[in-house]
Amino acid sequence: MADINSLSDRLLFGIPKKGRLHENCLSLLNGADINFHRPNRLDIALVYNLPIALVFLPAADIPKYVADGNVDLGITGQDVVEESQVGDKVEQLLELGFGKCKLQVQVPIKSNIKKVEELVGKRIVTSFEVLAGAYFEELDKKYLSDDQKKEGIKTKIEYVSGSVEAACALGLADGIVDLVESGETMRAAGLHPISTVNNTQAILIRNKHSSNTSLILKLTSRIKGVIAAQKYVLLNYNIQRNFLSKATKITPGRQAPTISPLDDKEWVEVQSMVCKDDVADIMDRLEEIGAKDILVFKIDNCRV
Template identity: 60%
Template sequence: MNSESLDGRLLFAIPKKGRLHEKCLSLLAGADIQFRRHHRLDVCVSLNHNIALVFLPASDIPSFVGKGNVDLGITGHDVILEANMQDFVVEEQRLGFGKCSLQVQVPEAGPIKSVDDLAGKRVVTSFEVLAKGYFDKIDARLGLQGEAKTKIEYVGGSVEAACALGLADGIESGDTMRAAGLHAISTVLDTEAVLIRSATIKHPELTTLINLVSRRIAGVIAASKYVVCQYNIARDKLPAAFQITPGRRAPTVSSLEEEGWVAVSSMVEKKMIAKVMDNLVEVGAEDILVFNLDNCRV
């Protein structure tokens, strides 16, 4: 592998480890981006596309994409904001995995009950930029200035220990800290994995391939969220059925051999399918079938 072998290829940054890594590998497989990564190498070329995969720490990906060093990337929405790269990248789509909440948490038995109580005190966090932006607004609203402002201190790990050791009055964390005797008093940000590209087009010749990859990934994500629901129903009951299964755009309706009856096919959110089936029975639908989607284009 050398730099010449990457010339003209779309560079796609993937988290090299952590909670996003395995999900990204499944996403690449669903999008039919085939590759063989040699042991310990962080760059490999696709076997069936003009793409090179670059495996990077998730925290580095927003900067690499924003500065145009790579063309596409997958990382967390919170990581983009923490890196101050939101003006330099475009979020192509949210991916539905890697979801978590960045929360302000304090000792359950302590006197602090709200973020206003915490303002002006010490907060430790691994998300220094986000925490400062959040508490700067609270400080401004409460009129806290200078030494009276909230003190934000960076801790790379084990933030839950800071309160117990007396190092901080509160923490900002994306993890559940109930076992450490903490509870959330505010949510700073809800986040998940996102597909991003540079806000400035550096390689216009790769736009078609970027769009292809983005569509394929959108199809994989949609297939994971939806099922196809098919059922038979009397034509005069279609309006009620359409209220239950409106589909992404509209249901597909086909006439049956039996006069006055139709077959309906519609995409339904997987998490809602049990309730949808119950409601269809109530309006007169019969022969209700559900099919999982392996892939799709939406």
């Protein structure tokens, strides 16, 4: 591995080395024109076209590396940052829109437990002992009686590093707290959710005291453009001037639509960025008010 001390002239960017965030991060870097080659077995890769070095790290370690100033920037999950308790040392720059999960309280489907307060005073197994501990501490305050509190009864939070979903079947826990994406793994383990601790997704974070401010701003702008390009399309259509006000209410754009005159003075051309998920419905509504030549263009990159 390259000696990180030889990279003092480069901004260090922590990237998850594997797992659910890794492939999305590589796609994001490619869209932001961050060109690099990662040699086999090496966890540091030099970027060709910018003074940046990518440092591939376990996602769970990235908040600490950023907080301690070992790397300037990092991508990891919101849940990991909160669990690491480094919020006073790192700044969240962007929500990245991928890696979306829920941190949920799950119990066996066959159990009689229907509400999360029924787990108060029982055993919880989790990989997120800080977040789970804080969550159940509040429930303990609310639902344990004064006598129970005097006896020292409280919800027991036990840490395991993996295979959390097996804890109930093995008799180790009455419930678990774990990340859930589709829920298939939990259902296969005979579990179902009764409460959500929080929602999480991948985020871009920086060390609050990093000196590479201009390069961080450039990177953030590029990544923001990639995210917008994934979320929006460019809609182009022609509309009679009499219906222009109705049309622009349907397609107001991010700031305002672009309106251009045509040879036929009764008609104008309109261009507007619209949310990709809504484009079919928007096209239907435009057609209903007489819009013609409605075209949709993919946005590869942008600055917004």
